[in-house]
Amino acid sequence: MDQAIGSTKPDSPDMAAAPAVERGRFIKNAWYVGLWASELPAGTLVPQTILSEPVVFFRKQDGTPAAILDRCAHRFVPLSMGTLVPGDRVQCPYHGLEFGADGRCMNNPHPPGTIPTAAHLPSFHVVEKYSMIWIWMGDKPADPSLIPDYSCLETSPAIHITDPGYLSIKANYELIANNLLDLSHVVYVHGGILGSPGLEQSDIKLETHGDVVTVSRFVKDVETPGMFQMMAPEGYERGDSFTSISWYAPSNLLLKTGSCKTGQPQESGTGYWGIHLLTPETERTTHYRYSAVRWNVMTQGDEKNEQIRQKIGELRTFAFADQDAPIIEAQQRRIVASTTKLEPALLAIDAGPVRCRRILDRLLLEDR
Ligand code: FES
Ligand SMILES: [Fe+2]
Structure with a gap:
């Protein structure tokens, strides 16, 4: 057209x-840039509010990025204030619950150590492409081929x-x-x-x-x-x-x-x-x-x-x-x-x- x-x-x-003024909601099933790849060094926990949700980004031991909700399921402390521990887990700074890259609670250090279902957190699809960390926050399939072509950033x-x-x-x-x-x-x-x-x-x-x-x-x-x-x-x-x-x-x-x-x-x-x-x-x-x-x-x-x-x-x-x-x-x-x-x-x-x-x-x- x-x-x-x-x-x-x-x-x-x-x-x-008329051009939009305020909508009060976001399109969740879409790729957004979470960070420049250079903003996410190995070993760091990087917080970012995206679509009004707190997200914490980190790299797994193999270097690939991950992102989970930046709000502990226990008392809602930002996990980005915590530490990355072996096994690609984020440890909450308050009482030590540990969350995997898929958001699941993997460890409760307090006896008897049971993990309630409500302790698991949402995780988000992330992919590193064209020197950026892209995030998909919706529940429809996240297809990386839908990311616009910014290959000039990689080929120049x-x-x-x-x-x-x-x-x-x-x-x-x-x-x-x-x-x-x-x-x-x-x-x-x-x-x-x-x-x-x-x-x-x-x-x-x-x-x-x-x-x-x-x-x-x-x-x-x-x-x-x-x-x-x-x-x-x-x-x-x-x-x-x-x-x-x-x-x-x-x-x-x-x-x-x-x-x-x-x-x-x-x-x-x-x-x-x-x-x-x-x-x-x-x-x-x-x-x-x-x-x-x-x-x-x-x-x-x-x-x-x-x-x-x-x-x-x-x-x-x-x-x-x-x-x-x-x-x-x-x-x-x-x-x-x-x-x-x-x-x-x-x-x-x-x-x-x-x-x-x-x-x-x-x-x-x-x-x-
Ligand atoms: S607030 Fe995270 S473990 Fe208690
Ligand atoms: Fe301008």
């Missing part, structure tokens, strides 16, 4: 569903991949996904870094394939945004600029962006893949992990490429933390503070978020 956003009438049936040389980024955002994940899918805000929020005069006049296109929504923009012969001038040799001060961002329901996104010489194939230019991973922490807070991977690298030399790697990481962190986050968090606060039911005035540029919301509405029904 393809559509030029400029042709979408705000009052058309497709726009009838490390010198072209920015450090794994993390921000805690005080806003619902849908507001952040809407921001990422909304290419029109770039000119206003990220002028100079990612935006350039003229970009707002570009055509924005919307496509849907299954539960994947892609918004793309192409603009001919403009001043190359600062980020891409830095990544290109001389002669790329002007050219065609392009961005395409895909949202994989419910909350992971992959962007491809770059610049090339006017009228040349996009692949002849240079740019990066942007990895955006949103994991709902609560209804009003989100774990936001991100990274970038350069494609068709044109600059030479390790020293130069390391400088560019660092700079891309810094600029993107600045864009998210100092430019996007304050707006999204303020938006969330206004929404929460409203004493009346909010009905947003929809513009043609909202077609992407509206399409996503329709998919989320269906997935929420299927999730029950």
Whole structure:
């Protein structure tokens, strides 16, 4: 299903569903990023609230990840305050109950040592893929082939991949996904870094394939945004600029962006893949992990490429933390503070978020 956003009438049936504000529930049967793999060293217990549930991650002795409820079945102490003991068990710090990677209570050190049924805890499906620990918290089969393709994180040389980024955002994940899918805000929020005069006049296109929504923009012969001038040799001060961002329901996104010489194939230019991973922490807070991977690298030399790697990481962190986050968090606060039911005035540029919301509405029904 393809559509030029400029042709979408705000009052058309497709726009009838307002962007989500608060839902009060989550899609559980989906893959979310629990942690970057590097956030889970062997021998550690790492707590993380996901979909409002306390989860503790750890690695088994064979190195594979595991995750169980981070709340002891006895007196509800966080197990992440405890210790990893031999046999891939987590020992509660309070009275020493031990839980296996499957959540089952394996040892009660207090005589007579019986283990009540209520002592067993839920565990979660986890898989390590593309330098991340993915978690599935629903009860339907967890199929790792449903994880979106972030293989560029594994196949590209490390010198072209920015450090794994993390921000805690005080806003619902849908507001952040809407921001990422909304290419029109770039000119206003990220002028100079990612935006350039003229970009707002570009055509924005919307496509849907299954539960994947892609918004793309192409603009001919403009001043190359600062980020891409830095990544290109001389002669790329002007050219065609392009961005395409895909949202994989419910909350992971992959962007491809770059610049090339006017009228040349996009692949002849240079740019990066942007990895955006949103994991709902609560209804009003989100774990936001991100990274970038350069494609068709044109600059030479390790020293130069390391400088560019660092700079891309810094600029993107600045864009998210100092430019996007304050707006999204303020938006969330206004929404929460409203004493009346909010009905947003929809513009043609909202077609992407509206399409996503329709998919989320269906997935929420299927999730029950
Ligand atoms: S609270 Fe965990 S063993 Fe008592
Ligand atoms: Fe942004």
